[in-house]
Structures are given as structure tokens and as C-alpha cells.
Amino acid sequence: MTRIAILTGQNDQYQGLLESQGVAVSQQVAGSPIWLAEPGRAAALLRQGHPPPTWLASTYAGVDALMAEDLPRNYQLTNVRGIFGPLMAQYVFAHLLSHLRQLPLYVQQQARRLWLPHPYPSLEGQCLTLLGTGDIARQIARVGKSFGMTLHGVNRSGREVAGFDRVYPATELKTALAQSDVLVSILPSTPESRRLLNADTLAALPSHATLINVGRGSVLDPSALVAALNEGRLAHAVLDVFDEEPLPADSPLWQHPKITLTPHVAATSFPEQVVALFVQNLTRFKQGQSLLHRVDFERGY
């Protein structure tokens, strides 16, 4: 029998779900050829000198913790894909619409028994630009279209993607940003994406634009963001991801009036969905087939 070790913050739940599908779980990491693991926990073990498994199945989409240069890469790494799109779309439109329709203001007015309507713009016809055009972006695009938005995407090559009105290559990033009413970054942490949103590129956004970062914190230069907000060159930012998480208590981002901040909750891995993907891949593993959702160590995703 193939031994499988679990390294997550919800081991009991994962064990129960796996056993209900007839998959036995090992209590020992050493000697287990398969790890079902959160990237940070797996990275810590590897850093301690544990030999890597044959297959490491990440329970997260973001595997940047395993891309560090001091860690081995001589194993097969898979992540979870296809399950975050709906949750990401819900987060993006929760925050975008809450801001557009001034929900926090109405909460305050309700507490004061104050009946006072305010004018607002419509989302219809606004331009939503997505950095990244993968499956999460396509799901956000689908919802944006249902609201009557114009959808632009940015990817490496500028290749067309179904569901987008227009896709720009990364080399034309600033052209894309200049047309954006709303900008959403879903980019993973890679050497290429690092600080892609910096003082120079943020300057291309219209001053009325809203920026939402649900990818990785490293993509956005927080100092450049604060400067743009302070100088009125950007209207609002919604941040779910940061260079360091939890965000340090002394960060100026916490209490900036134009920043809405959440503790990395845009898309959570629901164990039921992670296990369903894992069991599917486990069958392939046992049959000697190639694994789905392989991470390319060179690209970093």
C-alpha cells in the first residue's frame, strides 16, 4: 500500500475524508512517498533535511513557499486548480460592489437611524482588467460579463482568451492599465511578477480606478500604492495578500482610509474539494500515469 502523509492545519478532517474514500493515511512523514501538504509546512520539513517525497500534493494553489532556492526540486509537485475561481469571483465582486454602493456608509447611517440616499455609478459598461487569464480569471470574467462590464486581460503573449473582449501582452501592461476602471491581479508570485505593480505602472491607472490584489503580495509595491492613494492618483485598493502574512501590526496599510484589507481569505481550500482532486490524481499515480496540475519549478506555478 502506498503511504500518504498529511501536513495541514486540518489533519483530522483530511484523514477522515480520505479514509471515507478508502485511502489509508500514515502517521509518519519519513518514508511516505506522498505528502498531502500545505506548502509552508512541507517547506519547513524539507529545510530541516527531510528527503522530499516522490509526489507532493499541495493543498493550496500558491506554492511559492516551495520555490525557495535552498529547497530541493527533485520531486513531483502538484497544486490545486479549478476550485478557487468561484470563491475568488465572490470575493472580488463582494468588495467591488460594497465599495461602489457604499455599504459601510449605509451601515453607519443605519446605526444612526439616518435615511439619506446617495448617488452611485453603475458597474455596467465599466472596464475590468484582469492580470492573469487562467481559470480563476476566466471565472471572474464570466461574472463581470453578466454585470455588463467590458473585460480586458493581460497575459505573457497577449493570446486571445474566451470571455475577454481584449487581451494585452505583458509588454503592453501600461496601455491596458490606462483603460481600467477596476484592476484585479490574480498573478502568482514569480520572478517576473515581482513588483509588476510599482510606481511606474501604477501611474498608468486612471485616478478613479480601484485596484484589487488577490494573487500574491509580492506583485504590488506597497509604498508605491500608498503614494498613489495619498496623491489622489488612485481611488481605492482592496488587498487580501501581502509580502509578509500575517501583515505586521505596524504596517501603514492597516489604517489607510483608502485601503480595504482582509487576512488572505479570498479563496480558501475547502478540504472536500482538495481531497476530490487528490484522489483523482492518486489513481493516476498508482497507475503510473502523469499527474494533473503539475507545477513547473522553472515558471513557479
Added chain:
Amino acid sequence: MTRIAILTGQNDQYQGLLESQGVAVSQQVAGSPIWLAEPGRAAALLRQGHPPPTWLASTYAGVDALMAEDLPRNYQLTNVRGIFGPLMAQYVFAHLLSHLRQLPLYVQQQARRLWLPHPYPSLEGQCLTLLGTGDIARQIARVGKSFGMTLHGVNRSGREVAGFDRVYPATELKTALAQSDVLVSILPSTPESRRLLNADTLAALPSHATLINVGRGSVLDPSALVAALNEGRLAHAVLDVFDEEPLPADSPLWQHPKITLTPHVAATSFPEQVVALFVQNLTRFKQGQSLLHRVDFERGY
């Protein structure tokens, strides 16, 4: 030249928009055969004994102020349709997603520099039931579908409507309610819709359900709502419309912890859109054609 009187809270804006389209406006209501009017303002004039115009073009969708029994009905009444769907959908999903993803809680946590993620359910797979299956409901349904929700509708006959997985006749309202995770009423104020949501029907909703009323206040019995919320038979309510507006300061709805309340802002008539519809109908009026968006005084919408 046909004389047109304007009776709104934004007369100057309406006059400018009409004149930019070559339509002259009269300062005199008396003798003007066409009124472009908010229903409440028109009703007040009619009640004072002003003879009705030949055509009264309401700037609102809801014309219940003109349905009072003491008012004349010997004129053509049109309302605005087709422009509220996107705004209503934005309101519904702003509030639904904000509640689901606990945005007010994260606002509080941010103010305290507290990094504390909370679990949440997904909208995907939830059942959204719409009371009403007209153009506003269809727009909400379209967005709900893009989020992967199951869409149920309720209308008089139970006739099928594109975009809905299932439509129930009004006689099976309680069957429809029992399956709802989210219930949205878009119903107009009519004798039939009055207190359709009462102690008896609200009892059919699952206790985890959220109720959103963006139609008319008269549809919902507020006492029955408060009782259901207090007794844990309903999770949350979002109310934009009330029996009396502005909502009186002593209403128990204001500070109920399970009620989110807004001052009738779900869908605003943007004058540009109202004028576009009006000018289209004005051409038909001058040519002796039947008017679009006629209101049936018997049905009340």
C-alpha cells in the same frame, strides 16, 4: 408643438437633457398633454383637482402612488422598464456577498489591526429564489447563474422563463420558499402582492435563509419578519423598501442586528436613461402609435 411638463426632483437636469434632444419643455402643468413625472408628485397634483394629461410618463418603475382609488385612471400611464435590472442585480449581490463574506466584520478587524480569517460558505450551488420573473428578475438570474447558483422563480402562472432552472406558480409559493437559500422579492405593490410574505409564508423558509426585499415594502409584513429573525427561523434580511418612506425613526427595523437597511437606493432612475426611453415613446405618441411600457391600472404594473 406638443407641450411637455416636468414634475421631478431634478427638473433642471431633465430639461437640459430634453432640450439637447430638441424637445421643448413647458413651465406650465395646466394645459400640458404630457407629463414626465415622479408618481408621487403627479398624484399630488391630480389629488388637488388638476385634470390628468393625455399621457403621464413616470420616471420610476413603481407607480403605486398613482393607483390610489381616489385618483383618475382616464389617461395613458407609462413607466420605465429595462433600465433597473443591472442596478438591482448590483444591489442584490453587493448585499448578499457582503453578508456571506462578513465584510462588516473585516472592517472592524481592520480598524483593530486584527489578522483573523473566518470560514465561509460558497455561493456556488445555493438556491436563489426570485419573486417575480420580469426583466429585473431575469437580470438578477443571469448574474446568479454566473456565480453557479440554482435559480428558482415564482410568478402567477408558473410559466417557464428562460434563465430559471424552475418556475413555481404563486399557488406553490411555500414549496418554492422551502427550497430557498436566498429569497429576493422584486414584486410591485398590488392588491395580490400585499403581505404575500407574512407569518405563514415566512415560516416556510429554511432557518439559514437570507431575505432581500427590493420590490415594495407592502409585500412584507415587518412584524412577522422581526418575529422570524428573533426566533431564529430566518438568518438575515436586507430591506431597501418600506411601508412608509422615509422609514420612521421609531421603527424597530432600524437597529435590529439581523437586518441590513438602506434608504430605497437599490435602483435609481438615471435621468439619461429615463429621457432616452421618453424620447423614444414621444416619437410614437406624435405618430399616433401605441406607447411602450404602458401600465395596466387593473394589474397595477
